[in-house]
Amino acid sequence: MAPVRRTAARLAALLVAALALGVAAAPLSPASAAAPTGLLAVGHDDEGGSPALHAQLEAASKGWLDARAALNRSEQRQRQLTAQLKAVNAELEVRDAKVGEIAEVAYRTGRLGTAAALLGSSSPQGFLDRAAALQQVAAHEDHALRELIDTRDRANRTQTALGAEIREQRKQVTVMAKRKEQAERALEVANTNATSTDGGSGMQGTSRADATPAPRNADGSWPSESCSVKDPTPANGCITPRMLHALQQAKAAGFTRYVSCYRPSGSGEHPKGRACDFAAQKNGFGGVATGGDKTYGNNLAAYFIRNADPLAVLYVIWFKQIWLPSSGWKAYTSGNGDPSSDHTNHVHLSVY
Structure with missing residues (x-):
């Protein structure tokens, strides 16, 4: 039996080696090849904060919106x-x-x-x-x-x-x-190491554009939606019809820079198709936004907040701060010190 086991082991080793070579030699997909530098890694939770924090924020904002509709x-x-x-x-x-x-x-x-x-x-x-x-x-x-x-x-x-x-x-x-x-208690716990709230200085957007409201139920509540429509961004995957509506409205308002929505894993709304990341720079996420890029992010965040009700906004994250429909701007210092998790290179939008 020993020769048989040795033969099986050799075959298994050869198979693993062949698979490894095949993966290494595989060409990039068109979407991957076209993706700009600094793109948030697909399959990784680079939004900052823990899964527990994301779950609390989602539940709190959805509960607040449901209560307001009632x-x-x-x-x-x-x-x-x-x-x-x-x-x-x-x-x-x-x-x-x-x-x-x-x-x-x-x-x-x-x-x-x-x-x-x-x-x-x-x-x-x-x-x-x-x-x-x-x-x-x-x-x-x-x-x-x-x-x-x-x-x-x-x-x-x-x-x-x-x-x-x-x-x-x-x-x-x-x-x-x-x-x-x-929501505020969850952020307070997550921000225990925060030293500054930035005083809202990064949120002085000037957008005055109005969005077309997303469809509602007859009683004014938001219909339940699944990740059912194709994500039009290079991230591929799927998003909800309401997320697609918000994305299209932002583009119609002139915010046409790079966007990535769906992610197959991680916490928060990305795997559910209810979130998108809007790059502040023209060619991708890159480093910390400055100058005109930061102004672009400020204006985009202001646009989403101005249209929070018609677009069913759960929260907006930008430049180490988070906007909640119940509380306005609050500190969000749960990042890892990099531009992506600190949200200093992109505006994060989550919808109901």
Whole structure:
């Protein structure tokens, strides 16, 4: 059996060597050959921060956006109910006045008893006429009373619904506050070694372009999306339709420099197709952006923040800072000291 084992071992060694030679001799793919220098390594998490931090930021921002959408729906419903209550109360005034008139007439003239009214008739036909008249009067009074009661019931139901919406709004505001605290606490823990927040000095963008809103559900919430459309950037892979929309809107606004979106591994939204990295320099990520390149990054970050609601922005990272819909700019010092993980050579965008 020993010769057989030795032969198998030799064959395995030859196979490994052949595979290694094949890999080494394999030509670069067109996408790889065209990729500019300084490209973030595909398959590596070079965004800075830990998977736990990325998960916390994603959950906090999504939770905050969901709560805000629910708050908007509740506020809209409250406005509708307030208008409805106003109309019902106006109708109630009319009904109440009508019943009051009937009661006043009855008080002034006195009610004619049914028996007396019928016995006072001088003929069978008169008896029938008076019976019909009495029935009509009773029906009229009954209808007026029923309308009044129904209107009051509607007013009470509307008032109750209005109170429920106010309670819903308070709940959503509480959720938003908790999600804000969650994101800021996660950043606080991650930034324990931070010595400066940069004071927001790198965020003075001047973009005033407006983006076309991404499609929403009928109730204003964001539809669930998967990594289902082809990534048009050299990174290949897939992205979500909403990420593609944000990418296209940025390009339409004049931000046409190098972009890389999908990555098959790592934490954060890149493997989910919900994030893109927008290079500040014309030919790729390179070193720390300065001068006009930094101005480009400032303006791009400002564009995404200005259009955070229509584009469903979860967060933006640029120059050691992160922008959250709940908190604005905060320090982001979780990088490794290089331009990519410090986000000093590209603007990172994550969408819902």
